[in-house]
Amino acid sequence: MSTLYQKQALSSKSHTPADTGPTARPGPKYRSRSSRGWIGYLFIAPNFIGLLLFTLLPLLFALIVAFTQWDATAGLSAIKWIGLQNFRDVLQDPNFWQSARITLIYVGLSVPCTVIVGLFLALALNGPIVGRAILRTIFFIPFIANAVAIATTWLLLYHPTQGPINVILKALGIANPPQWLVSSQWALPALIIMAVWGGVGYATIIYLAALQDVPTELLEAATIDGAGAWTRFRTITIPFLSPAIFFLLVTGFIGASQNFGMINLMTQGGPGRATTVLSYYIYQNGFEFYRFGYAAAMAWVMFLVVLVLTLLLWWFQKRSVFYD
Numbered sequence: 001m002s003t004l005y006q007k008q009a010l011s012s013k014s015h016t017p018a019d020t021g022p023t024a025r026p027g028p029k030y031r032s033r034s035s036r037g038w039i040g041y042l043f044i045a046p047n048f049i050g051l052l053l054f055t056l057l058p059l060l061f062a063l064i065v066a067f068t069q070w071d072a073t074a075g076l077s078a079i080k081w082i083g084l085q086n087f088r089d090v091l092q093d094p095n096f097w098q099s100a101r102i103t104l105i106y107v108g109l110s111v112p113c114t115v116i117v118g119l120f121l122a123l124a125l126n127g128p129i130v131g132r133a134i135l136r137t138i139f140f141i142p143f144i145a146n147a148v149a150i151a152t153t154w155l156l157l158y159h160p161t162q163g164p165i166n167v168i169l170k171a172l173g174i175a176n177p178p179q180w181l182v183s184s185q186w187a188l189p190a191l192i193i194m195a196v197w198g199g200v201g202y203a204t205i206i207y208l209a210a211l212q213d214v215p216t217e218l219l220e221a222a223t224i225d226g227a228g229a230w231t232r233f234r235t236i237t238i239p240f241l242s243p244a245i246f247f248l249l250v251t252g253f254i255g256a257s258q259n260f261g262m263i264n265l266m267t268q269g270g271p272g273r274a275t276t277v278l279s280y281y282i283y284q285n286g287f288e289f290y291r292f293g294y295a296a297a298m299a300w301v302m303f304l305v306v307l308v309l310t311l312l313l314w315w316f317q318k319r320s321v322f323y324d
Helices: 001-012 030-064 084-090 095-123 132-144 147-157 164-171 186-210 216-222 229-257 261-266 278-288 294-321
Strands: none
Touching: 001 164, 001 229, 030 294, 084 294, 095 132, 095 186, 095 229, 132 186, 147 164, 147 186, 147 261, 164 278, 186 261, 216 229, 261 278, 278 294
16 A cells, blocks of 8 residues: 555656746746846837937036036147136126026027917917918928028028018118118027027917817806906916916927027127027037037036026926916
8 A cells, every 4th residue: 555655646746847836937928028028128228328328428528527628629638627617717707697698588588479479379270260270380380490491591581681571671661670680789689589480380289289178168157157258368278278388488498598500500699799699609619719618617507597497487387387
């Protein structure tokens, strides 16, 4: 009997699966799930590599260079550590403060005008008008058009003698129309007008999307209660549009404060220094005067100012932005 029991025990052990113990190897299902995870990381790896190479490393290098004196034409061996001297020079530079004032005027006028004009266009295009889809496309085209083509077109429009704008103004009875880009008084307003024209289509599209979330039942109830169009707009439409308004203000403020391309193409900071915003002044010091350390210090000062103002906008939105 004992011999029979021993044979049965040995037989049961020989048929026990080898992969059921605590040290069992993962099955095919587990291995396939793990491999799928690595494939996902491979798909997003190019994005992380690009962020590291083209954003994080340049930021770190710019921070280090901001504490040095470096003429890039002399090579890396010419880097000289000078501590906070660049930042002290920035705060004592009258051209820096003049550029900061010009930047503040440019941003403070172009962004609110873009937001307001875009709102009125969106309200107009949201109604039942003929060719609404075509009009939406036409207004959005300037936002995606090539910068060189836009600059060339506006250079022709702003021509002081042959430009269509001044020709129309003269036909309306204005004997001495503005000289626009060749005038230190009118160059900055000309750029602001062009910035509003270029950004209003994008703002309109954002508003049109937000207008779809305004509850029609509230508007109908307010109409039944005797509320006028302005009251409905102020008490119902604007609160529901406030997240879109806040989004446009923040992104517009950050984008306009960094505007460089159009100014470089159209005025090169002139006439004189009439359109030399901070971004263009930083470019001049870095790539024209080869003062890379000083330019990096200005860029970081500008970054900190924009960051503080953006945080203030975030604080303000907690009290004034309505989230449904």
